[in-house]
Amino acid sequence: MLTGIVYGYLSTTVPVQPEQLEIRTGLTSYIYDADGNIIMELTGSQNINRIPITYDQMPLYLEQAFIAIEDERFYNHIGIDTRRILSSVYSIVKNRGRIMQGGSTITQQVVKHVTGKWDQSIERKVQEWYNAILLERKYDKKRILTLYANVINEGNGCYGVQAAANYYFDKDVSELSLAECAVLAAIPNAPSTYNPATEKGREEVQFRMKLVLDKMLELGFIDKKEYDSALNEKLEYKFVRKTAIEKPTTYFVDHVLNEVINDLIEQKNITRSIAESMVYNNGYKIYTTMDPFIQSAMDTIFMDPSYFPVKDENGNTINKEAEKYGEIPQAGMVIIDPYTGYVKAMYGGNGEKTISRAYNRATQAKRQPGSSFKPIAVYAPAMDLKLIQPATVIDDVPVYLDEKNPDTIYPTNYVKNQYRGLTSIRYGIKVSTNVVSARVWKEILGYENCLAYLKKVGIDREGEIFHDTVSVSLGGLRTGVSPMEMAAAYTPFVNSGIYSPPTTYTRVVDIDGNVILDNRPEYTVAYSEETAFLMRSVLREVVTPKNSPFGGQWAGGGTAASYICIKNGAIDVAGKTGTTSDDLDKWFVGFTPYYTAAVWYGYDNKIRPIKLTNAEYNQAMIIWNAVMNLIHQDLPDAKFPEPPANIVTRDVCIFSGKIATENCKNDPRGNCVKTEYFVRGTEPSYEDVCDVHVKAKVCTASKDIWGRYLLANPYCDPSTVVEKVFILRDVPWIPSNPNEPIVEDMYYELPAGEYCTHHKPPVTGDGAAINIPPVGNNPNPPSETSQTPPIAEHTPEDEDNVDIGEGIQIDKPPLADRNEEETTPEQEPITSGEVA
Numbered sequence: 001m002l003t004g005i006v007y008g009y010l011s012t013t014v015p016v017q018p019e020q021l022e023i024r025t026g027l028t029s030y031i032y033d034a035d036g037n038i039i040m041e042l043t044g045s046q047n048i049n050r051i052p053i054t055y056d057q058m059p060l061y062l063e064q065a066f067i068a069i070e071d072e073r074f075y076n077h078i079g080i081d082t083r084r085i086l087s088s089v090y091s092i093v094k095n096r097g098r099i100m101q102g103g104s105t106i107t108q109q110v111v112k113h114v115t116g117k118w119d120q121s122i123e124r125k126v127q128e129w130y131n132a133i134l135l136e137r138k139y140d141k142k143r144i145l146t147l148y149a150n151v152i153n154e155g156n157g158c159y160g161v162q163a164a165a166n167y168y169f170d171k172d173v174s175e176l177s178l179a180e181c182a183v184l185a186a187i188p189n190a191p192s193t194y195n196p197a198t199e200k201g202r203e204e205v206q207f208r209m210k211l212v213l214d215k216m217l218e219l220g221f222i223d224k225k226e227y228d229s230a231l232n233e234k235l236e237y238k239f240v241r242k243t244a245i246e247k248p249t250t251y252f253v254d255h256v257l258n259e260v261i262n263d264l265i266e267q268k269n270i271t272r273s274i275a276e277s278m279v280y281n282n283g284y285k286i287y288t289t290m291d292p293f294i295q296s297a298m299d300t301i302f303m304d305p306s307y308f309p310v311k312d313e314n315g316n317t318i319n320k321e322a323e324k325y326g327e328i329p330q331a332g333m334v335i336i337d338p339y340t341g342y343v344k345a346m347y348g349g350n351g352e353k354t355i356s357r358a359y360n361r362a363t364q365a366k367r368q369p370g371s372s373f374k375p376i377a378v379y380a381p382a383m384d385l386k387l388i389q390p391a392t393v394i395d396d397v398p399v400y401l402d403e404k405n406p407d408t409i410y411p412t413n414y415v416k417n418q419y420r421g422l423t424s425i426r427y428g429i430k431v432s433t434n435v436v437s438a439r440v441w442k443e444i445l446g447y448e449n450c451l452a453y454l455k456k457v458g459i460d461r462e463g464e465i466f467h468d469t470v471s472v473s474l475g476g477l478r479t480g481v482s483p484m485e486m487a488a489a490y491t492p493f494v495n496s497g498i499y500s501p502p503t504t505y506t507r508v509v510d511i512d513g514n515v516i517l518d519n520r521p522e523y524t525v526a527y528s529e530e531t532a533f534l535m536r537s538v539l540r541e542v543v544t545p546k547n548s549p550f551g552g553q554w555a556g557g558g559t560a561a562s563y564i565c566i567k568n569g570a571i572d573v574a575g576k577t578g579t580t581s582d583d584l585d586k587w588f589v590g591f592t593p594y595y596t597a598a599v600w601y602g603y604d605n606k607i608r609p610i611k612l613t614n615a616e617y618n619q620a621m622i623i624w625n626a627v628m629n630l631i632h633q634d635l636p637d638a639k640f641p642e643p644p645a646n647i648v649t650r651d652v653c654i655f656s657g658k659i660a661t662e663n664c665k666n667d668p669r670g671n672c673v674k675t676e677y678f679v680r681g682t683e684p685s686y687e688d689v690c691d692v693h694v695k696a697k698v699c700t701a702s703k704d705i706w707g708r709y710l711l712a713n714p715y716c717d718p719s720t721v722v723e724k725v726f727i728l729r730d731v732p733w734i735p736s737n738p739n740e741p742i743v744e745d746m747y748y749e750l751p752a753g754e755y756c757t758h759h760k761p762p763v764t765g766d767g768a769a770i771n772i773p774p775v776g777n778n779p780n781p782p783s784e785t786s787q788t789p790p791i792a793e794h795t796p797e798d799e800d801n802v803d804i805g806e807g808i809q810i811d812k813p814p815l816a817d818r819n820e821e822e823t824t825p826e827q828e829p830i831t832s833g834e835v836a
Contacts, residue, residue, distance in 0.1 A: 027281055027282055027283030027511060028041050028042065028043050028283060029041070029042040029279060029280060029281070029282065029283055029284040029285070029286065030042070030284075030285050030286065031253055031256065031286045031288060032285065032286065032287045032288060033288055033290045033291070033292050033295075034288065034289050034290055034291050034292075034342070034344070035291075035292060036287075037292065039250075039253065039288070039290070039292075040249060040250075040253050042279065042280045043280070051160060051162035051163050051166070052150045052160060052162070052277065052281055053146070053149060053150060053160070053161065053162045053173055054146065055142045055143070055145065055146045057162075057173060057174055058145075058146065058149055058161070058173065058174075059173065059174055059176055059181060061176070061177075061178045061181040061182075061222075062149070062161060062173070062176060062181040062184060062185065063145060064216055064219075064221040064222070065181045065182050065184070065185035065212050065216060065221075066106065066145070066148065066149070066185050067106070067219075067221075068185070068212060068215035068216045068218075068219055068221060069185050069186070069189075069211065069212045069215055070105075070106055070109070070185070070188075071105045071106040071107075072215070072219060073105075074105065074106050074107075074141065074145070075141055077105060077107075077136075078133055078136050079105065079107040079108070079129075079132035079133040079134075079135060079136035079137075080105060080107075080108065080129045080132050080133060081105050084104075084105070085129070104128075105132065106144065106145065106148050107132040107135055107136055107144050108128050108129070108132045109148060109152070110132075110135065110144060110147050110148050110151065111128050111131045111132050111135060112128065113148075113151040113152065113271060113273075113274070114147075114151065114270060114271060114274055149161045150162075150277075151273065151274065152188045153188060153191050153273075154167075154168075154184060154187050154188060154191065155187050155191030155192065155194070155195050155196075155197075156191075156195065156197055156239075159273045159277070161173050161184055164184050164187070165180070165184065166240060166241075167238075167239060167240060167241060168180075168183070168184075168196055168237055168238065168239065169236070169237070169238055170238035170240040177230070177233060178213075178222065178226060178229070178230040178233075179209065179213075179230040179231075179233040179235060180235065182209045182212040182213050182216070182230060183196065183205055183209050183235065185212050186205050186208035186209045186211070186212050187205060189208065194208055196235075196237050197237075197239060202237075206235075210231065213227055213230055213231060248353055248354060248355050248356040248358070249356040249357065250295075250353065251346050251347055251348040251349075251353060251358070251360050251362060251363075252288065252290050252295060252343075252345065252346050252504065253288075254348075254356065254357050254358070254360055255346065255360060255362075255363050255504055256286060256288050256290075256504045256505050257279060257357075259504055259505060259519075260279055260286060260505060260508055260517065261275045261276055261279055262275075263517050263519065264278060264279070264516075264517065267517065282510065282511065283510070283511035284508050284509065284510060284511070284516070285508070285509040286505055286508050287505060287506050287507050287508075287509075288504055288505045288506070289337075289340075289342035289343050289344065289503055289504055289505065289506060290343070290344065290345065290504070291344040291345060293631070294335055294344045294345040294595075294631045295344070295345040295346075297345075297627055297630035297631045298333060298335065298345045298346070298347050298627050298631075299347065300630070301623060301626045301627050301630070302331070302333070302347040302349075302350070302351070302623075303351055303352050305351065307331075307619065307622065307623050307626065308328065308329045308330075308331070308350045308351070308619070309329075309615060309616065309619075310322075310323070310328060310329070312615060318613055318615045318616060319610065319612070319613050319615075319616065321610050321611065322603055322610050325606070325607045325608065325610065327603045327604060327605075327606065327607075327610055328350055328603075329350060329601065329602070329603060329612075329616060329619070330349055330350050330361055330601070330602065330603060330604055331347075331349070331350060331361065331599060331600060331601045331602075331619070331620070331623055332346075332347065332348050332349070332360070332361030332362035332363075332365055332482070332483045332599070332600050333345075333346065333347050333362060333483055333597065333598065333599045333600075333623065333624070333627065334346045334362050334363070334482075334483045334484040334487040334502070334597065334598055335487065335595050335596070335597040335627070335628075335631070336484075336487045336488055336491060336500075336502055336595065336596045336597070337594075337595060337596075338490075338491035338492075338493075338494035338495045338500065338591060338595065338596045339494070339495050339500070340500055340503070340521070341488065341491065341499075341500025341501050341502055341503045341521045341523070342500075342503050342504075342506075343484070343502050343503060343504045344595065346360075346362040346363065346483075346484065347362060348360035348361045348362040348363065348364070348365075349361055361482075361483070361600065362482065362483050362484055363482050363483075363484045364482065365480075365482055365483070365600065366479055366480035366481060366482055367480040367481070367482075367580075367585045367600055367602065368475055368476060368477060368480045368580040368581075368584070368585055369475040369477070369480065369481050369486060369578050369580075369585075369587055369589075370474070370475040370577075370578030370579045370580040370585060370586075370587055371432045371434075371437075371474065371475055371576060371577060371578045371579065372475060372486060372576045372577060372578030372587040372588070372589045372598075373472070373474075373475030373477075373481070373486075373578065374429070374432070374437045374473065374474070374475065374576065375429070375490070375493075375535060375539065375576055376453070376454065376457055376459070376489045376490070377441070377450055377453075377454060377472055377473060377475070378437050378440050378441045378445060378450070378473050379425065379429060379437070379440070379535065379538070380453065380492075380493075380526075380527055380531055380535050381445055381449050381450060381452075381453035382440055382444055382445045382449075383527075383531045383534050383535065383679075384453070384527045384528055384531040385445070385449060386679060386681075386682055387440075387444050387445060388425055388440060388444060389425070389534070389657070389676075389677075389678050389679070389682050390424065390425050390426040390534055390537065390538050390676055390677060391424055391425070391426065391650075391652050391654070391657040391674075391676040391678070392424065392425045392657050393422050393423065393424050393425075393654075393655060393656055393657045393692075394422075394423055394424075394425065394428060394435075394436045394439050394440060395421060395422055395423070395439075395729065395731070395733075396413070396419050396420045396421055396422070396423040396428070396433050396435045396436055396743070397419050397421065397435070397733050397743050398419060398435075398740070398741050398743075399411075399435055399438070399439065401438055401439075401442050401470045402468075402470065403468045404468070409741070410470070411434045411435060411438050411470065411471075411474055412434065412435075413433055413434045413435060414432065414434065414579065417741040417742070418741075418744075419435065419741055419742070419743040419744065420433065420743070420744050420745065421727075421729075421733065421743045421744055421745030421746065421749075422655040422656075422692065422727065422729060422745055423436050424654045424655075424657065425440070425538065426537075426538045426541060426654075426676070427541075427654065429538045429539065429541060429542065429576070430538070430541035430542055430558045430559070431558065431559060432542075432559050432576075432577060434473075434474050437473045437474060438470050438473045438474065440473070441470065441472070441473035442470055442473070446467070447465050447466055447467050447469060447472075450465060450472065450473075451465050453526070456499060456524065456525075456526040456527075457488070457489040457491075457492060457499050457526050458485060458488050458489060458499065458501055458502075459481060459485055459489060461477065461479075464477065464478050464479065475578060475580065476580075476581075482600075483598040483599065483600050484502050484598070485502075486587070486589045486598040486600075487502070487589065487596050487597055487598035488500070488501060488502040488596075489589075490575075490589050490590070490591055490596045490598070491591075491596050492526040492527050492532055493532050493535045493536055493539065493574070493591060493596075494532075494536070494591050494592075494593065494596055495532070496529045496532050496641075497525055497526055497527035497528050497529050497531055497532040498523050498524070498525055498526065499523065499524050499525070499526040500521055500523055501521050501522070503519060503520075503521045505517075505519050506518075506519055506520060507519060507520075528679075529644045529646075530644055530646050530647055530679045531679075533641070533643055533644055533647060533677070534647075534677060534679070536574055536640050537677055539574035539575055539576055539590075540572070540573075540574040540640075541558050542558035542559055542560050542561075542564075542574065542575055542576055542577065543557075543558055543560045543561055543564040543565070543573055543574060543575060543590070544557055544558055544561060545557030545558075545561035545562065559577045560575060560576075560577050560588060560590075560621050563618055563621035563622060563625055564588070564590065564621055564624070564625050565625070566592055566625075566628055566629055566632050567629065567632050567633065567635075567637065570637040570638075571592050571593065571594075571632050571635065571637060571638050571639075572592060572593060572638060572639045572640045573590060573591070573592050573628075574590060574591060574640070575588055575589055575590020575591060575624075576588070576589055576590070577620075577621065582609065582611050583611045583612045583617070584602055584603075584605070584609050584610070584611060584612070585600060585601075585602045585612075586600070586601045586602060586612060586616075586617065586618075586619065586620040586621075587599065587600055587601075587620055588620045588621045588624045590624065590628075592628065592632065592638070593638040593639065593640055593641075594632065594635060594638065595628070595631070597624060597627070597628060599620045599621075599623050599624040599627075600620065601616070601619045601620035601623065643677065646679060646680045647677050647678070647679060647680070648677075648678050648679075648680050648683050649675050649676065649677055649678070650675070650676060650678060650683050650684060651673055651674070651675050651676075652673070652674060652675075652676050652684065652690075653672055653673060653674075653690040653692060653693065654672045654673075654674050654676075655667075655672055655690075655692045655693070655727060655745075656690040656691060656692040656693070657676075657684065658684045658688050658689055658690045658691065658692075659684050659685075659686055659687075659688055659689045659690065660672075660673040660689075660690055661689050661690050661693065663690065663693035663694065663695060663725050664690050664693050666693075666725045667693060667725055667727075667748070668724070668725065668748055669748065691728070692727050692728060692729065693725055693726070693727060693728075694725070694726055694727075694728045694750060695723055695724070695725055695726070696711060696723070696724065696726055696750055697711070697712045697721050697722065697723050697724075698710060698711055698712055698721070698722060698723075698724055698751075698756075699711070699712040699713070699716040699717075699720050699721055699756035699758065699759065700720045700721075700722060701716070701717070701720040701756065701758040701759065702756040702757050702758040702759070704751055704754055706746065706747065707747065708747060708749075708751050709722075709724070709751070710751055710754045710755055710756045710757065711751060711752075711753075711754060711755045711756065712755070712756055713755040713756045713759060714761075715756075715759045715760060715761050715762070716756050716758075716759045717759060720759075726748060726749060726750035726751075727745060727748050727749050727750065728749070728750045728752070729749065732749065732752065733746050733749065734746075
């Protein structure tokens with residue numbers, strides 16, 4: 001049985017690969033931009049605290065010290081020490097399968113370091129023994145000892161003896177004294193315990209140093225005189241970092257290095273420290289996707305303090321809370337080629353970057369995306385499944401979608417207690433209505449579809465989004481997203497529905513010309529070509545100023561209309577704003593026919609959340625617009641592609657999504673007929689006409705508590721009776737009391753069942769008044785003794801009029817023009833303007 005278990009362990013052992021032992025010395029690696037220019041030279045001794053040495057550079061004292069304390073039979077065993085193994089096995093049996101003491105040779109420790117497998121299990125130990133034997137068969141003792149000296153952890157971020165010699169003693173390893181060699185041999189057993197940088201650690205390392213010297217004396221490596229001299233030597237610790245970096249790496253280079261190192265770890269099955277050493281010392285050529293012109297333009301804007309205001313024009317502090325807690329505004333931006341997924345530029349903070357591997361807000365900051373998440377979490381998935389179209393109408397009224405608090409209105413719109421009523425998907429996106437997004441997510445799309453489509457654009461939220469997680473429809477996530485993730489997620493809207501994962505490097509080539517990492521992206525289909533077109537169309541509304549045919553609240557442009565305009569409108573642009581609760585985060589994610597880009601703006605919130613003030617409210621859009629105008633200034637004028645063949649148009653009413661009638665043109669707020677796009681097969685038939693707009697006769701002498709004229713009754717003075725167009729929703733919105741939120745379009749809603757109370761019925765001969773009975777399904781109130789015909793009486797010869805009861809008469813106008821030619825709606829030129 002034991003033999004079978006051991007055989008099973010051995011059969012699953014992955015032998016140490018040559019790449020895992022590939023630690024070269026001092027070969028410069030180069031990083032190239034997309035044009036083939038060198039943008040960074042990486043020299044191991046300058047850029048990482050691991051400096052590989054050769055066997056000849058290692059002092060004899062250091063070699064003997066390691067052998068004495070770690071593996072005294074090193075030159076005699078085959079990779080494993082049978083005596084130590086027997087001792088270890090006895091310990092395992094005694095402690096019921098738990099490994100309580102080590103039995104690792106230097107060779108075994110090399111295996112641990114290069115594979116990164118440190119777990120204390122019998123299986124791992126057997127596999128380690130096997131790999132150690134294989135290693136000894138392939139390499140001589142000097143090579144193995146040199147590997148050990150280069151990979152061991154010497155504490156304080158030092159890997160390998162050269163880095164440790166530099167840091168602790170400010171010496172080359174070849175210059176170390178016997179005592180100093182004994183210190184370096186002492187530390188790896190427990191770097192945090194034997195840490196010379198602390199007072200307690202110096203006491204501990206002094207004790208273990210003596211153990212090393214004792215063992216060296218016992219084995220005859222040194223004599224008594226050398227022993228005494230080393231014990232009496234006063235050690236002088238310097239703690240010097242040998243990092244001669246004159247210029248910090250850029251945010252782009254930082255990210256590329258991290259990506260390459262991670263890919264080496266995954267593909268070569270090596271530890272992070274080994275991967276880092278390979279990148280900095282092996283003479284690699286790393287080819288990136290960075291466009292130097294685009295990166296320079298972004299650098300210019302991010303290093304301009306005017307884009308990160310802290311004082312107003314009068315010298316007053318803009319954000320006093322930020323000043324109190326010592327924070328400055330920050331931002332992160334990423335620009336991607338949507339057709340390849342290649343990242344062209346990124347910047348990760350406010351102002352000039354002064355240190356390498358600084359916190360990169362373009363890739364590392366996981367912030368709540370707010371409404372910029374709606375297109376990818378709600379609208380695009382629902383359109384792709386043909387559950388909605390841009391003309392689909394959702395009632396923007398107070399709703400109760402929080403299952404944990406069913407009596408509380410949730411969600412509210414950004415402007416509290418503002419509800420627009422019947423709202424098309426197109427307009428809901430344009431003005432970023434929370435209720436519309438939440439209702440589509442909860443009542444139409446569902447969380448499973450949301451999850452599936454987010455994965456298609458590189459955002460995996462499995463285990464975070466559930467059926468009651470309505471907040472995701474508003475961009476409320478447990479774990480936020482980075483600007484890079486958001487920029488990449490919008491690429492399908494430009495590239496016909498195809499998703500391209502963000503890519504910062506294309507390949508890594510070794511010194512011999514071999515491609516060791518091929519990073520060309522694999523493209524996947526996220527949405528149909530038609531969905532991509534529809535999303536481009538609706539997201540253009542966000543940046544298009546004052547194109548609504550309506551007055552009042554309906555007249556303004558989209559939420560970014562005043563701030564986003566590329567090349568004076570000569571290049572098309574679309575996108576979405578995002579704002580989180582309490583104004584902690586501001587986003588703009590958008591695209592042109594050339595590039596997709598995302599900007600986040602806010603504070604790091606190191607101590608407490610800091611709200612953005614009104615003066616900072618639009619900075620994400622301002623930065624986005626500034627950078628994108630710089631990089632587009634010399635590009636040819638460009639428009640988004642024409643509609644795909646499977647897109648058709650219809651003239652519809654924006655409050656019903658159905659074929660428009662004359663009543664739709666006569667809405668009190670203005671003409672509400674719009675030429676809208678549909679995926680073929682989802683368009684309304686020409687018989688499916690608007691049933692929201694109706695005509696009815698009202699009396700101007702009587703109003704309800706909301707100020708609406710009441711329906712005329714049979715006794716109203718003809719001079720006070722007028723005919724008006726109203727809206728008739730499926731479920732009338734009637735607040736239960738005047739303190740409830742008002743829905744804007746309720747003022748245009750038909751006051752069904754409410755009749756004029758000013759004009760009374762005539763009095764009979766005996767003085768009794770004729771009562772108007774309650775209105776039920778009876779088309780018109782009866783007049784009993786008075787045979788006065790009802791004002792809204794239907795006449796047989798009027799075939800275009802239809803009475804729907806309750807004294808309400810609907811005019812049925814001729815259908816809208818049924819021209820089959822499918823034309824593209826005219827688009828107004830994009831100019832800057834004020835947000836209504």
